[in-house]
């Protein structure tokens with residue numbers, strides 16, 4: 441992928457522009473308590489971008505070719521606030537193409553979130569941030585399970601430190617897949633341990649179950665983010681055990697970001713789909729009371 445193409449097709453949305461669909465709103469007005477209580481610079485950056493674009497959507501860019509990924513950013517970049525990747529599912533991955541892709545994402549004003557679901561001991565997680573994919577050099581956020589104990593977070597933070605960058609960890613407190621083993625007692629422990637750690641950006645919650653999400657928000661409080669997969673405008677069961685809830689309800693229950701994959705990348709018109717998810721998420725934010 442050559443850079444000329446990237447630069448001509450992706451366009452950064454600035455807060456001054458007020459995003460693609462409306463007048464400027466201040467992040468503090470849109471986000472209320474979350475804005476006031478957030479201590480993480482990254483969380484503030486996310487809230488600013490989401491406000492500018494009037495979208496609380498993180499695109500789960502689960503396409504397996506670089507061309508598919510580039511066209512997705514080009515089509516929907518203006519309507520999503522973050523980009524979630526699975527770097528290891530791309531068939532024609534090369535370091536150069538990935539670096540161009542990340543540049544296109546940055547140009548579209550997107551935080552880059554590698555959903556690697558790290559779960560090993562601290563020193564191995566640190567080493568896994570390097571390797572062929574060199575996740576530490578381009579990710580702003582990564583996911584981790586806390587099953588191995590709190591050192592996984594320190595290991596990931598050390599990974600970013602090793603290249604002079606900083607980032608945030610999203611801990612899996614709940615999952616959207618049917619039959620998962622993240623039972624309520626486990627969720628409680630993850631939240632207790634993660635809430636006070638400065639390296640923890642927030643938690644992954646289950647977007648398909650608003651009642652569970654509400655309980656998670658009460659446990660987490662106002663400081664940290666909750667991002668939720670398992671949302672789709674077509675509510676119900678998805679492929680291979682995935683479950684979907686309504687995007688607006690998820691935000692009203694306390695989600696700060698809806699993670700949407702196939703609802704956008706498999707839509708016949710991804711741009712239109714991204715706009716619909718952006719509107720659903722934004723109206724949830726403006727209507728939520730807590």
Ligand code: S5P
Pocket residue numbers: 500502555583614615616617644669670671678682699700701702703
């Ligand atoms: O519990 C989870 C956690 C995650 S991060 N359930 C999930 O589905 N995810 C991710 O969200 C999953 O890896 C995928 O990239 C995305 C959901 O995609 P969709 O196509 O079902 O919207």
